[in-house]
Amino acid sequence: MxxxxxxxxxxxxxxxxxxxxxxxxxxxxxxxxxxxxxxxxxxxxxxxxxxxxxxxYKKPDTKNQINMGVRQEARTRFLHNKSAEILDKEDLEKLWYLLKSNTSFPDDGSERMNYDQFCIVANKLPSKYRQFFQPSVFLKCDRDEYGRIEIVPFFHYIVRKVNLHQTRIQISLYDSAGNGYLKEKDLENFIFELIPSFPQLSSLQENFYPFYVITAVRKFFFFLDPKRTGKILIKDILTSPILAEFYELRQESWSAEEASQNWFSVQSSLKVYDQYLRLDLDRNGMLRKMELVRYPGGLTSIFVDRLFEEYQTFEGEMDYKTFLDFVLAMENKKSTASLQYFWRILDVYKQGAIDTFVVNMFLRAIIKKLESKERFGFKVDDVKDEIWDMAKPKVLYALTLEDLIACGQGDIIVGMLIDARAFYEYDQRESGIDPEEMDELWDN
Incomplete structure (x- = not known):
């Protein structure tokens, strides 16, 4: 031996x-x-x-386990090598000290450096700092009359870039196909493994983890995958405010108001799940049409019928994922993704535009719902005219999705067509009606 x-x-x-x-x-x-x-x-x-x-180019053979294993291992090693090139806490502290030690004259109390000092600092640093000390980076910064840039904003720029690179590598490790995008399962794994590291999720019960992950993933896919391809580009995730909202959970403390406004908080996810359970009267884990109609507000039966026609249901019942898409659409009506969601429902005949007949059909259901609450005096023709005035369609009496988005009042128009409460609140917006009275009206 x-x-x-x-x-x-x-x-x-x-x-x-x-x-x-x-x-x-x-x-x-x-x-x-x-x-x-x-x-x-x-x-x-x-x-x-x-x-x-x-x-x-022929796709790699996914059945060849050796080929795929080598490919995955190569990607993992590459990402780990890239991760080693990223500045850590000690590197940033060293950089901050050098920047503070190399300010330029005149000494006017401001922490600024000219290009000569910029190059001096660059020469004192190892090669992994080079990307931040290119001439193009200096030229992108605002300069004063002496050609100096501010040190603090420049340092903050580097910190943000470092965080972005770290996040990109972290997310890319979950890209099972290695094609620059995450599938639903990939994103679920990413979020699931981050749960224990986020202080704001420390109170989350382990048996609720699967439901929390589904709730979190749906927001990413609802807004970043409008065509429902089942995958999201990593670059779209990185540049999205949704990821920033998710990373707010890293904060050590935040107010009850901040928690209630963040979709990814424990409070918000439990609230949505509890709402789903309360609507599920027969406790079979799915929602029927008659159960969804009880959703807070005044949804009409024709809207619920169209919703079940257009979006995935199982033997006429809605599962939790589909319900989450519905909630996201209802709570974010101003967004383009939500307007696209509702457009599939409103465009009954799939002609790319809705005419007076379709608007009339939805409005009659609204007025019928209002009359059941003993609210009278609404005329369909008057409301239709108001909708056309708000939408300003390019073609008279032919409202398209583009018109709905461009007019800036698409959320109001959608609300008036699908939700009797939203319609009534808009109609009574100047009457000073008491919110508690409004709640009492729609709770009965």
Whole structure:
């Protein structure tokens, strides 16, 4: 055994030791060489490749476990290497000290540096800082009459970029396909594994984790996957305010008001789930039409019928995921995603526009609901005219989704067509009606 170990050590010592960066560089060179050889072989095989670029590439064989395993391992190593290049807390502290120590004259009390000091700081730092000390970065910063930039905003810019890179790598580790997007299951895994690390989720019971994850994931997919493709680009997640809202859960403390306004808080998720359970009268875990009609407000039967026609149901009943999409649409009517959601319901005949007949159909159901609450005096023709005035469609009496979004009052129009309470509140907006009286009216 000792002889075998000695021979192995002797063999290893023949080759010079290399750093991780040197090994990566050598691997890149070798990969590019192999790629070039493959392209040359293809061009020899088919001469048309020199004139017509190849536009179809066969997808990797997902059944080949070795191939997929190597691919996944390569991606993981790549992301871990990228993670090692990111500035940590000590790196940022070192940078802050150097920036503070290299301010430029005149000494007017402001912490600023000119381009010469900028280059001096850059030369004192290792290579992983270089991306933040390019001439283009300096030129992007606001400069005073002496050509100096402010140190504090520049440092904050670096911190934000570092956080963005960290988040991108963290999310990319869950990209099972390695194609730059997350599927629903990938995003569920990402959120599930973050739950224990967020202080604002410390009170979340473990048996509620699966329902919490579903609740959180639905908001991402509702707003970032409007075409319902089942996947979201990672770059869209990173630039979305939804991710920023989710990361607010990292705060050590926040007020009850902040918690109530954050979809991802424990309070909000429990509230939505409790609402679902209260609507589920037969306790079968699904909602029937007659159960959803009891949703707070004054939903009309024709709207609920159309909702069940357009969105996924199971033997005529709605599951929790579909209910979450409905709640998100109801609570965010101003958003484009919500208007698109409601448009599928309103565009009954799938003509890309709704006319007077369709508007009349929804409004009659609204007025019928109001009359059941002993609220009279509403005329369909008058309300229709008001809707056309608000929408200002490009084609007279043909309201499109684009018109609904462009007019800026799409949320009001949708509310007037689907919800009797929203209609009544809009009609009585100048009467000074007591909110408690309004609640009492619709609770009965």
């Amino acid at each position: 000792s002889g075998w170990a000695a021979n192995l050590e002797k063999f290893v010592n023949k080759f010079p030791k290399k750093s991780v960066s040197e090994s990566d560089k050598e691997a890149d060179v070798h990969f590019l060489k192999l790629l070039e050889e493959e392209q040359q072989a293809e061009s020899k095989k088919n001469a048309t490749y020199s004139k017509i670029p190849k536009f179809y």
